[in-house]
Each structure stands twice: as C-alpha cells, then as structure tokens.
Amino acid sequence: MHPAGAAASLLALLAANGTSVLDCVCDHICRVAGPPGGSYGEVRLWWGYCRYPRSYDVYVQCDELAPPFSVAAAVAPLVPSGSSTPCRPPEKEEEEEEEEEQEAGCGGALEAVRGLTRTTPDQLQTWHLCSLIAHHCFHSCPARGLNDTEWNAEVLATDHVRHPILSELLAAARRITRAITARFLCALRNTLSFVRSSGLNETELQAEVAAYLERLSSYWRDSAQLLALSVENLSQLLVPLAFEHSGHRANDQQLHVWVKHMERVREMLLTKLSGWVRDVRSLSEQIPNYKVEEDQKYPGKYILRRPVLNEDLLTFHQEHPSFRRSFSALCEERQPEASQMFGLADALHSLYRFNLFYEIFTSGVSRIVDEEWQLEDRSHATLSVDTDCVQLLANALDHPSCPLEDLPAETVQQRQRCRVQLWDDMVQRSPHIPVTSYLAYTQRATVNLCLLAWMTTNSFGICQDVPFSMMQSVHDARCYFDSPEDRSCLESDATDAICSVSRAILLLKCDEFSSHKSLDVCSVHLYTNGSNSTTDELPGLDGYEKATERTLNYIDSLSNATLKYKDFKxxxxxxxxxxxxxxxxxxxxxxxxxxxxxxxxxxxxxxxxxxxxxxxxxxxxxxxxxxxxxxxxxxxxxxxxxxxxxxxxxxxxxxxxxxxxxxxxxxxxxxxxxxxxxxxxxxxxxxxxxxxxxxxxxxxxxxxxxxxxxxxxxxxxxxxxxxxxxxxxxxxxxxxxxxxxxxxxxxxxxxxxxxxxxxxxxxxxxxxxxxxxxxxxxxxxxxxxxxxxxxxxxxxxxxxxxxxxxxxxxxxxxxxxxxxxxxxxxxxxxxxPHIISLQQELCSTAERNLALRRNKQSVAAESSL
Missing domain, CATH: 1.20.1070.10 (Rhodopsin 7-helix transmembrane proteins)
Incomplete structure (x- = not known):
C-alpha cells in the first residue's frame, strides 16, 4: 500500500473507531510481533503510543500500608489494565494464527500501520495522532448517564445496583488514564525542529516557533480537558469506591452518617483538584506569550523567554495534601473511619498528581529565561488588620474543627465577612492606622504580612473552600502589588481575593515563613496486571501543612500582646x-x-x-x-x-x-x-x-x-x-x-x-x-x-x-x-428654710434696722389688740 494511502486509511479508521484500533494493533505487537514490532509503522506506533507505563506510583504515609486498610487495593482499579497476555517472543505457529486473527479483528488497521514508511506525512506520526487520541476520549471516555447518580445509603447497600455503576465508572476512569498516558507519550516527540536545522532565516524561524508553541499550547489545552474529565469522573466514583473497600457493615443510621461524611471528603478533594485543573487550563492560554529567540552570545543556540505565569508554578501544588495527618485525630469521635476516608483521599490525590499529570518541559533550547516579578521579600512587612478577623484565624489554628461536619451558617458567614474585611485591610496597605478611640484600638492589630498570609491559607484557616489555583494567585498578587489603584485586573472576587493573594505572597515572597516539613512517605507501585509492590521510603517529600517554630512564635506573641485583650474580654x-x-x-x-x-x-x-x-x-x-x-x-x-x-x-x-x-x-x-x-x-x-x-x-x-x-x-x-x-x-x-x-x-x-x-x-x-x-x-x-x-x-x-x-x-x-x-x-x-447663711444675710445696716422696726411695729399692734 502506498504510504499516503496507508496514512489516509489509518486516519479514517481512527475517526470511525477511535483509539480502539490502535489498542488492537498494540496488542498484536505485544503478543505476536514482539515489541517494538517488525515494520517501520509498528515501531513508530509502539514508541509513540503503545509504550505506556506498566506501573503507576502512589505516595502515601508509610503507616497507611498496615492492615486493616490497604491503599493499594483501593486505588488499583483506577489503573488501566495492560495486555491480556504478557509480551513474549512468539513461536512461529502461534504467530501465524494470531496474526490472522488480529488482521481480521483490527479492521485493516494493522495493514495500514505496516504500510507506513518514513515518507508518511508527519502529521500522522506526531501531533495529529495525539489530537485524535485526546478528542476521541472527550466523547467516548465519560460514563454516560451517571452524573446524576445519588449515592445514598440505600443505593450503596444494594449490590446489584452499586456494582454495575461502579464498574462503568472504573472503566471510564481507566480509559481517561490511558488517553492521558498516550497523549503524554505523543507530546514527548514534539521538539523544536529548527534546532536540528541550520540556515533558517528570520521568517522561517518565527514560523517554526509559532508551530511549536501552537503544538505545546494544544497539549496543555487537551491535558486540561482530560484532567477535567478525570475530576468529574472522580466526583461520582469516590463514594462507591470508598464503600467497596472499607468493608462497611453498619446499620442504616450509621451508613447514612458515613455517606454524609464521605461526601464532605469528596468536596475537600475536589477543591484541591479543581484548582489544579484551572491552572493547567490557564497555562494553555499563557503558552502563546512564550518567546523563542536566538542566543546572541552563542550562535546556533536558542533562548526561551517565559512570562511569570509558566509551568513552574504548577510545582507549588502540594505533593501530598495530608488530609489524614491533619484531620483524622479531630474527626475520630464523630467518625471512627475518618482515617480510612482521608487516607483514600490522599492516595487518590497522589495518583492523579504523579500519574495523570505530566509536565512537558520545553526542549531544544539552551537556556530558559523567566520574567522576574519585581517584589522584594515581604517577611518583615506589617499590616493593620481587623482584630476580630485575626482572632478568628487564631482560634481556627488553636482549636481546629473537624471538616466532616457542616459548619453553622453563622460561622460560614463570619468567615466570608472576615475574608472581605481582611482584603479591604490589605488593600489599604497601612502598617498602623492611627486611632483616637479605644474602640478602634481594640479592633485593630498590626500583623506581619507573611504571618497573616500563613494564618489565612493554612489547612485549618478560612480558605478551605477556595480552590488552590497558583496561576490565579500570582496573577492577583501582581495586580495587587503592581496596580494598587486598579482592581479590575483581579481574577478573584472580593470574597476570595485575600486567599488568592495570600497564597502567592506566602509561597513566593516570604522566605522566612517557608513551612516545609518532611513527611514519612512511602511509594506503592501499582502494575497494570493488577499486582503491586511496596515500598520505597521517600523522606524528602515536603508539605506546607505545618508551621515553622518561628511562625508559631509569631502567633503566640500576637495572641499574648493584642488578642488576649480584644473587646476587654x-x-x-x-x-x-x-x-x-x-x-x-x-x-x-x-x-x-x-x-x-x-x-x-x-x-x-x-x-x-x-x-x-x-x-x-x-x-x-x-x-x-x-x-x-x-x-x-x-x-x-x-x-x-x-x-x-x-x-x-x-x-x-x-x-x-x-x-x-x-x-x-x-x-x-x-x-x-x-x-x-x-x-x-x-x-x-x-x-x-x-x-x-x-x-x-x-x-x-x-x-x-x-x-x-x-x-x-x-x-x-x-x-x-x-x-x-x-x-x-x-x-x-x-x-x-x-x-x-x-x-x-x-x-x-x-x-x-x-x-x-x-x-x-x-x-x-x-x-x-x-x-x-x-x-x-x-x-x-x-x-x-x-x-x-x-x-x-x-x-x-x-x-x-x-x-x-x-x-x-x-x-x-x-x-x-x-x-x-x-x-x-x-x-x-x-x-x-429658717437657716440664714452668711451669704444670704441682708446687705446693709439700714435694711436690717428697717426690718427690725417693722417687726417691732407688728408686735406692738398685736399687743394693742
């Protein structure tokens, strides 16, 4: 078959059947021809699509691996299964039989792949194939008709209702995972072609750069959509998956409470992942702002200039959210299974963080130069803020509450009011507001800016329900510092602005308030054949959930000096x-x-x-x-x-x-x-x-x-x-x-x-x-x-x-x-009334004599009568 005809035939098969024909060819290569295949087309397809990871890593706290709860058993169903038969050198007779079956079963795809040669159009070999994989998953991967499933106690307790839905959701999750993996392998082949070329003029160079950036932006755009599908699928999958592997045997009342608490864990996990998805989507919009130029010092080398909003910000997403470590002890009284719930959430976050999220590092450039954010270290900056709100932050840290229970409406409103008030205080940028009233003094506290940022965005703070979007945080922070008079550039609303800006300030501009603390984390390898192996201890895995001693000292001094006397209490x-x-x-x-x-x-x-x-x-x-x-x-x-x-x-x-x-x-x-x-x-x-x-x-x-x-x-x-x-x-x-x-x-x-x-x-x-x-x-x-x-x-x-x-x-x-x-x-x-003081006596001797005469005359008159 002519290469162009082979390519056209394969594209038509892909458009009609999606990636299922490619999976069939990959299975044939693995079972019959042996990887990476015999023909040029098979080899190219193997390295560009078939060779996805045979194991997926999950990072959990080491004590979670002990019975009775096994993280590996809970998250393993989300891993896509490999070939039904292990890859092995085929025997000649088996090869002929299986080859005939595969050629019939793959619908002509195997013949089209074998017809590919080095002269085949490059769009099939690289980005066009990647786009087909992603776009096919957008339409075929989601589990249809299950978005409105309500996982209540009755549905979960009914096996014949729960099992089919759970199986379909798990199958959808595996399809999405497979598409993300294949999309990443395809994207790895995207290199700057002009690096391997020589003699490109300025016009040709800019054309190559534009094509490269478009392909890179396309990868991040597709990744954002695939990740969004994953998160949407997880929102339906988490509750039945947790029920399936918790061994729950309880009465209806206990099961109802368990479902309520598990729904809250799901909201917490989705809050973490939704910010992550938003960042990936934002990154795809920033790629066109990248610039590639030839290095003047080193001819033939190229420099990539990136804006502040680049893929490096994605590394600030917590590697391990540590729900279990932070909240299990707080929630044990209300929910004895809290440790299992939070442990599953941590494991799923880790699975998505390390396996469904691939960063594509730019290739073909000798240097990367990032735009600098012109802002100094803010560790010693101070801010005058509302004392009520700082008291609320301090109370949340000193007496954290279990997040499984719904907060009272009054508490939620108070937190939202404080977020608005703290943002107003931050906008004023006053180190200390002069007061003439003791009432005003009791309502103002001068706080270290970095301390306020840490208290606000801490796991126990008032920003738990705000998605962690690092791209948005940096954008809002630059708006706050660079455009003090113009707030229209903010992407966050007034309620969330303090959370967004505080995260950027804390992570990027508060060197003395870095809250890194090593966690005892182990890795679990989940293989596509259903097995798993453990464990490699990774003591270097960091999290931001614990404060440094310096930060805690700041909080103690603040409470002792000001908050203790707030409102004369x-x-x-x-x-x-x-x-x-x-x-x-x-x-x-x-x-x-x-x-x-x-x-x-x-x-x-x-x-x-x-x-x-x-x-x-x-x-x-x-x-x-x-x-x-x-x-x-x-x-x-x-x-x-x-x-x-x-x-x-x-x-x-x-x-x-x-x-x-x-x-x-x-x-x-x-x-x-x-x-x-x-x-x-x-x-x-x-x-x-x-x-x-x-x-x-x-x-x-x-x-x-x-x-x-x-x-x-x-x-x-x-x-x-x-x-x-x-x-x-x-x-x-x-x-x-x-x-x-x-x-x-x-x-x-x-x-x-x-x-x-x-x-x-x-x-x-x-x-x-x-x-x-x-x-x-x-x-x-x-x-x-x-x-x-x-x-x-x-x-x-x-x-x-x-x-x-x-x-x-x-x-x-x-x-x-x-x-x-x-x-x-x-x-x-x-x-x-008869007492006459010195000041009330008559004013002269004549007046006194006249009064005396009048008295004598009245006495004489009375005696004559």
Missing amino acids: VDSLKPLEISFTAVNIIFRFLTAGVYTYLPQLRNLPGMIFLSFQVTGIVQILCSEVMYRMAGVPDLATAVLVDSALTLLSCIWLNSFCYQMYACIRHLRLPNDLLPAEARKAFRRQVLYALIAWSVVCGASIALEKTNRYYLVHSRIIFLAGISLSIGYNLVCLGLVGYMYLRNKKSMTRLKIYSNDKFGSKRHLFYMSVKTIILSGVCIIIRIGFHQAEGIAQLVYYMHIATMVQGPLLFVFFTCNEATFPLLRNRLLACWN
Missing part, C-alpha cells in the same frame, strides 16, 4: 471595669447637676464647663453603654462618634481656657456679666465651637463614608484636630501663668507686700490638677497609649484609669472652698 478585670465605668457616669452626672443647680455657677465659664460635662456623658453612654452593651451602632459609626465627641470635648476646653485668659487679661471676674449678657456670649462661643467641630467632622466623615480606603486619612484629620486643640489650650494656660508671674514681679518692684500668700499647698495642688485636666494633656496621653503596639495590657489598664475622670472632676471642680460651701448651704436651706 479579660474575665478577672471585667467586674472592675464595669464598676469604674458606673462610678464615672454617676460622678459626671453629679458634677453636671451641681453646675445646673447652683445659680452662682451659671456664669459663662460655668455654662462652658457644663457643656464639657454633658459631652463627656454622651460619649460614655455611646461608647461604653450603647456599643459595648447593646451592640449599636456598628463599629465604624461608634468610632466616628467617639472620636468626634473627643474632639468636641477638647473644643469646649479651648473656650474655657480662653475665658480664663480673657478674665486675667482684662482684670474681669466671671460674674461681672449680667445673666442676659452671659447667655449671649455663651451662644456666640457655642457657634464658634460648632463651626470648627463641624468642619473637622464633616471632612472626616466625607472621607470615610465616600471611600473606605481613606480610613487612615480620616483618623489623621481627627488626630490633627485634637492635637491642635490641646496645643491651643497649652498656649492659653501658658499665657495665664506668664501674666501671673509678671504681675507678681511688678508688685514686688512697687514694694507692695501682703501677709496673705497666693495660696496654700492645698490650693496649689487643686490648681495644678485643674490645669492638667483643662489642658487636655490626659487625652493626648490616652491617644498615645492607643497608638502604642505590643503593650495591650497597659492600654487596657489605661482605659480603666480614664474612668476615674468623673470622680476627679467632681472633687476638683465641686469640692473646693468656693463651690462646696455654696452647695452645702443650699442643701441645708432646703432641709431647714
């Missing part, structure tokens, strides 16, 4: 804190009541100080009572209200300090103004205060509400406003002190002396404390502690100490020689 100090808060509120109300009750304190400074007290009361009620006890409003609003009221308190102190300065500057007493004039001046002071306060609050709220990324700028505006306000107080108080010293010096020069001192030690102490309170320095100290990092316990004590401000204000502004006697006499007068 310190049981021993909780009653003390509640008591101090209650005392603070009571004494603030008492001070405000005194200033409202006594007419002498209703002057201009008194009304300003009363406004200061009312503002403090509202602030405590909002932050300590409403938010802490009732949970309203939301945290962001509560922090805004608390910071705004802190600023307003400082502004009231500005007005009070200015009045002190004005009184001394103009030698005017606070009571010189008539009540109507005092009210008018107070309204003017309120207007000035509210204008300044509204400007700062409006700017902060506008920034924070219009764009959540401007949280830092909003807090800085508040901090700057408070700092300027307190600075103004200090200037006013400094001027008051300067004028006192200057006046005292002037009186000394005038030789004016008095036996009365400026004040006693008690008076000086009272004045010093009042000056500190009015200056607002305590507010700056409190905010300074809020800004500190790593001393959360001191901050907590500082917060409790600020609750003493109410009693201090009452003592130093009410219990003094000027105010306390007024309050005492007023209360005594209410108790006994």
Whole structure:
C-alpha cells in the first residue's frame, strides 16, 4: 500500500473507531510481533503510543500500608489494565494464527500501520495522532448517564445496583488514564525542529516557533480537558469506591452518617483538584506569550523567554495534601473511619498528581529565561488588620474543627465577612492606622504580612473552600502589588481575593515563613496486571501543612500582646471595669447637676464647663453603654462618634481656657456679666465651637463614608484636630501663668507686700490638677497609649484609669472652698428654710434696722389688740 494511502486509511479508521484500533494493533505487537514490532509503522506506533507505563506510583504515609486498610487495593482499579497476555517472543505457529486473527479483528488497521514508511506525512506520526487520541476520549471516555447518580445509603447497600455503576465508572476512569498516558507519550516527540536545522532565516524561524508553541499550547489545552474529565469522573466514583473497600457493615443510621461524611471528603478533594485543573487550563492560554529567540552570545543556540505565569508554578501544588495527618485525630469521635476516608483521599490525590499529570518541559533550547516579578521579600512587612478577623484565624489554628461536619451558617458567614474585611485591610496597605478611640484600638492589630498570609491559607484557616489555583494567585498578587489603584485586573472576587493573594505572597515572597516539613512517605507501585509492590521510603517529600517554630512564635506573641485583650474580654478585670465605668457616669452626672443647680455657677465659664460635662456623658453612654452593651451602632459609626465627641470635648476646653485668659487679661471676674449678657456670649462661643467641630467632622466623615480606603486619612484629620486643640489650650494656660508671674514681679518692684500668700499647698495642688485636666494633656496621653503596639495590657489598664475622670472632676471642680460651701448651704436651706447663711444675710445696716422696726411695729399692734 502506498504510504499516503496507508496514512489516509489509518486516519479514517481512527475517526470511525477511535483509539480502539490502535489498542488492537498494540496488542498484536505485544503478543505476536514482539515489541517494538517488525515494520517501520509498528515501531513508530509502539514508541509513540503503545509504550505506556506498566506501573503507576502512589505516595502515601508509610503507616497507611498496615492492615486493616490497604491503599493499594483501593486505588488499583483506577489503573488501566495492560495486555491480556504478557509480551513474549512468539513461536512461529502461534504467530501465524494470531496474526490472522488480529488482521481480521483490527479492521485493516494493522495493514495500514505496516504500510507506513518514513515518507508518511508527519502529521500522522506526531501531533495529529495525539489530537485524535485526546478528542476521541472527550466523547467516548465519560460514563454516560451517571452524573446524576445519588449515592445514598440505600443505593450503596444494594449490590446489584452499586456494582454495575461502579464498574462503568472504573472503566471510564481507566480509559481517561490511558488517553492521558498516550497523549503524554505523543507530546514527548514534539521538539523544536529548527534546532536540528541550520540556515533558517528570520521568517522561517518565527514560523517554526509559532508551530511549536501552537503544538505545546494544544497539549496543555487537551491535558486540561482530560484532567477535567478525570475530576468529574472522580466526583461520582469516590463514594462507591470508598464503600467497596472499607468493608462497611453498619446499620442504616450509621451508613447514612458515613455517606454524609464521605461526601464532605469528596468536596475537600475536589477543591484541591479543581484548582489544579484551572491552572493547567490557564497555562494553555499563557503558552502563546512564550518567546523563542536566538542566543546572541552563542550562535546556533536558542533562548526561551517565559512570562511569570509558566509551568513552574504548577510545582507549588502540594505533593501530598495530608488530609489524614491533619484531620483524622479531630474527626475520630464523630467518625471512627475518618482515617480510612482521608487516607483514600490522599492516595487518590497522589495518583492523579504523579500519574495523570505530566509536565512537558520545553526542549531544544539552551537556556530558559523567566520574567522576574519585581517584589522584594515581604517577611518583615506589617499590616493593620481587623482584630476580630485575626482572632478568628487564631482560634481556627488553636482549636481546629473537624471538616466532616457542616459548619453553622453563622460561622460560614463570619468567615466570608472576615475574608472581605481582611482584603479591604490589605488593600489599604497601612502598617498602623492611627486611632483616637479605644474602640478602634481594640479592633485593630498590626500583623506581619507573611504571618497573616500563613494564618489565612493554612489547612485549618478560612480558605478551605477556595480552590488552590497558583496561576490565579500570582496573577492577583501582581495586580495587587503592581496596580494598587486598579482592581479590575483581579481574577478573584472580593470574597476570595485575600486567599488568592495570600497564597502567592506566602509561597513566593516570604522566605522566612517557608513551612516545609518532611513527611514519612512511602511509594506503592501499582502494575497494570493488577499486582503491586511496596515500598520505597521517600523522606524528602515536603508539605506546607505545618508551621515553622518561628511562625508559631509569631502567633503566640500576637495572641499574648493584642488578642488576649480584644473587646476587654479579660474575665478577672471585667467586674472592675464595669464598676469604674458606673462610678464615672454617676460622678459626671453629679458634677453636671451641681453646675445646673447652683445659680452662682451659671456664669459663662460655668455654662462652658457644663457643656464639657454633658459631652463627656454622651460619649460614655455611646461608647461604653450603647456599643459595648447593646451592640449599636456598628463599629465604624461608634468610632466616628467617639472620636468626634473627643474632639468636641477638647473644643469646649479651648473656650474655657480662653475665658480664663480673657478674665486675667482684662482684670474681669466671671460674674461681672449680667445673666442676659452671659447667655449671649455663651451662644456666640457655642457657634464658634460648632463651626470648627463641624468642619473637622464633616471632612472626616466625607472621607470615610465616600471611600473606605481613606480610613487612615480620616483618623489623621481627627488626630490633627485634637492635637491642635490641646496645643491651643497649652498656649492659653501658658499665657495665664506668664501674666501671673509678671504681675507678681511688678508688685514686688512697687514694694507692695501682703501677709496673705497666693495660696496654700492645698490650693496649689487643686490648681495644678485643674490645669492638667483643662489642658487636655490626659487625652493626648490616652491617644498615645492607643497608638502604642505590643503593650495591650497597659492600654487596657489605661482605659480603666480614664474612668476615674468623673470622680476627679467632681472633687476638683465641686469640692473646693468656693463651690462646696455654696452647695452645702443650699442643701441645708432646703432641709431647714429658717437657716440664714452668711451669704444670704441682708446687705446693709439700714435694711436690717428697717426690718427690725417693722417687726417691732407688728408686735406692738398685736399687743394693742
């Protein structure tokens, strides 16, 4: 037969019957001609298609090989069977008989193969044959009509229903495995033909490169589809396969629970494999971005330039997921067979990872140059994040839960909210957000970026349900670092972005946080004739499921320094804190009541100080009572209200300090103004205060509400406003002190002396404390502690100490020689109206004589009557 006719005939047979005719020819070569065959066509077909692996390797933890559960027996049915008869040198008579049978059974394929020569078109010998193998499997390999099979307890317990379906699924799995193997062997023959050629001009070279890259992209595209078929098949196969080899003998209730748990194991395994399939599919899209160019230093040699997204990223997929090692102990109480379930999942992952996934390394080039990702080591970078979410991460690591049980809906929603919140925090890129409220301090933690990435993507973290796609992770991470203002380039949604970017950061840019730990892993060889052999121990197999000692130390320090005091949840100090808060509120109300009750304190400074007290009361009620006890409003609003009221308190102190300065500057007493004039001046002071306060609050709220990324700028505006306000107080108080010293010096020069001192030690102490309170320095100290990092316990004590401000204000502004006697006499007068104090006696001797005369006249009138 003419070579072209032989090729056409074989292509027609392949199109009609798929790879079954090639399998027939391979069986003939093995049983009759002897490998690799006699003719050129047989030899070429043997090396290009028939010679697939005779054994498949599965890597498992060595202790899994012990009875009663054997991994080899469970996964062996997925391995494609070899020839029915071992390859052996045939005898002459047998050869003639079997040759006649094969020629009839193969439908002319054997004759077409033998008709192939070296002049046969190359498309049959290389990529066209590979494409036919893959495309045939796309249509014929899946088990038809079984996608909707529901593996419940009743179906599994019924042998005559389970066995046929399981057999068909296993047969489909073997067909897919066979196609992947054959596709890989075909792809190995794809080499750069221009390497063996010489004298290619630039046009011919580029044409050869384009053809090569197209073939390489085709291989990865077909591989992605075949792997997707494998994973889809496995989703239906895993539950009955596990039941078949578990020796399950249980009642209906136990079997129902077993099925539920096995379904969860299947979801976990498919999550791992689906990310892997996505990466292979993404790689096929990246191949056209490869560049091949001649090496200028070495003529005749070629350089392959690859983008960051290349096949090397596939090596970051865990070689051994170690479900069994991580979760078996956690799930033994709920499911005694958890070790077997997770062990089977590990073995199947290993089977797919090492046997159904072949990396095609580029050939024909002398050097490979990869695009560099311009990002430094991030091991020492820090990030300010939500403390609630970090607490959730720490709790998940300290108290991991069994993944077989469905998480409560509230827990799932909390994890998703935290993923969104952590992503928002990462986008802001703030090492430490300045705060003016203790509420904000308790909700922010400065965390090492690599530690956060490890805590987020750990096996026990909040990203368990997000597929591990390394291609997508690197793409998202480059978008995050290279395009901070443009988030449209992200491939992940807002819920999964933190998981995707954290994986890339941890694996590629956190050298000090590498979590490699050797596992005791053994290899099991599964042969196509159904036998197996064990075991070679491979101590070098690594996994990412265990943290380094350094990472654990980071977590311990983080928990001890910040998270332990989050939301004031310190049981021993909780009653003390509640008591101090209650005392603070009571004494603030008492001070405000005194200033409202006594007419002498209703002057201009008194009304300003009363406004200061009312503002403090509202602030405590909002932050300590409403938010802490009732949970309203939301945290962001509560922090805004608390910071705004802190600023307003400082502004009231500005007005009070200015009045002190004005009184001394103009030698005017606070009571010189008539009540109507005092009210008018107070309204003017309120207007000035509210204008300044509204400007700062409006700017902060506008920034924070219009764009959540401007949280830092909003807090800085508040901090700057408070700092300027307190600075103004200090200037006013400094001027008051300067004028006192200057006046005292002037009186000394005038030789004016008095036996009365400026004040006693008690008076000086009272004045010093009042000056500190009015200056607002305590507010700056409190905010300074809020800004500190790593001393959360001191901050907590500082917060409790600020609750003493109410009693201090009452003592130093009410219990003094000027105010306390007024309050005492007023209360005594209410108790006994006939008591007349010194301040309430008549103003002159004439008035007293007139009153006395009137009394005498009334007495005389009564006696005359």
